């Protein structure tokens with residue numbers, strides 16, 4: 001569906017933000033027969049259906065996708081095209097103060113622990129799904145005012161959009177969150193940046209994800225579809241030379257995957273750890289980083305956002321089937337209930353892991369190392385933790 005500029009638009013839901021979570025919301029809602037208007041300050045330029053070049057599609061900007069996210073992408077109809085570009089991983093090795101933890105898909109009783117997949121590729125597939133649907137209109141614009149009583153959104157370019165519900169998927173600095181008057185809790189002690197880039201290694205990665213905690217930060221090494229290449233994510237405190245600390249950290253990495261060589265220029269990302277106190281207000285509902293942004297050490301931010309999409313669609317489907325309004329307070333409160341406990345636990349756990357597992361004290365590290373060794377032997381505890389991280393308890 002193509003928009004007529006400045007003609008009023010009337011849809012079931014308006015989605016602010018065409019990042020992965022906004023696009024997944026728009027595509028899922030369109031699959032359920034809803035009319036959607038998706039607005040973003042910067043829509044991607046489209047060339048013959050493609051929006052990204054090979055450089056971006058093969059870049060190190062990846063996510064570790066857990067199985068509910070894969071199921072969602074499958075239901076939207078894009079997983080068949082994506083799966084050939086995804087690297088399933090079966091094992092994870094974590095090292096904390098030199099003490100190892102080995103996690104396996106067998107511990108979780110799942111076929112794998114997840115898939116590593118390029119974010120641009122996911123975005124492009126979702127974009128194409130939305131473009132192929134008659135139910136989604138895109139606008140390159142920014143929201144200016146949400147009049148919740150009239151259920152109308154006004155944009156800076158003067159567009160009027162009438163929608164029963166506004167979904168805020170506009171990222172960490174969400175305009176929708178402010179417009180809804182929803183406050184958030186931020187972990188001020190998380191002051192990290194992440195360097196993300198590509199690594200070449202002498203030996204194959206054996207579809208194993210690796211993570212090392214040190215007093216300077218956390219290094220993740222994620223396998224790619226090329227057995228001799230992995231993606232690194234180095235999170236450390238802002239203000240120090242991250243390239244130097246990364247080089248030192250790489251020297252400490254055990255030689256399981258042979259000699260390591262950095263390839264190309266890394267991307268740098270500011271890390272924010274925060275979560276909202278409410279998920280809806282004034283007919284605005286929040287999803288993705290707009291609601292909760294977690295430290296990337298567990299590779300969960302997008303998975304949490306995709307979980308929001310699953311939970312929201314469940315509620316909207318229920319409303320549709322029972323002839324209830326999408327803005328029905330009970331429906332939105334149920335969405336909030338389904339999200340807030342899980343998100344709070346995840347957000348708090350990851351920020352405390354960053355705080356307490358990268359500590360300098362010798363006595364502390366000795367006791368944590370001891371605890372880690374005990375944990376590695378505790379199969380049941382490991383299973384519970386992995387199943388939480390894999391969102392395996394979602395259904």
Ligand SMILES: Cc1cc2nc3c(=O)[nH]c(=O)nc-3n(C[C@H](O)[C@H](O)[C@H](O)COP(=O)(O)OP(=O)(O)OC[C@H]3O[C@@H](n4cnc5c(N)ncnc54)[C@H](O)[C@@H]3O)c2cc1C
Nearest residue numbers: 017019020021041063064170171288289299300301302303
């Ligand atoms: C280093 C790093 C590694 C990560 N690794 C993983 C991982 O392995 N696994 C995982 O699950 N997650 C990971 N994450 C987290 C994941 O990348 C994010 O959670 C996810 O991309 C958030 O998507 P989103 O759509 O909610 O927000 P965004 O991607 O931020 O999208 C928001 C969209 O809203 C638009 N927008 C914003 N404001 C406005 C406005 N006022 N008007 C109009 N449009 C607006 C923006 O242009 C953008 O398109 C990682 C994050 C980092 C930093």
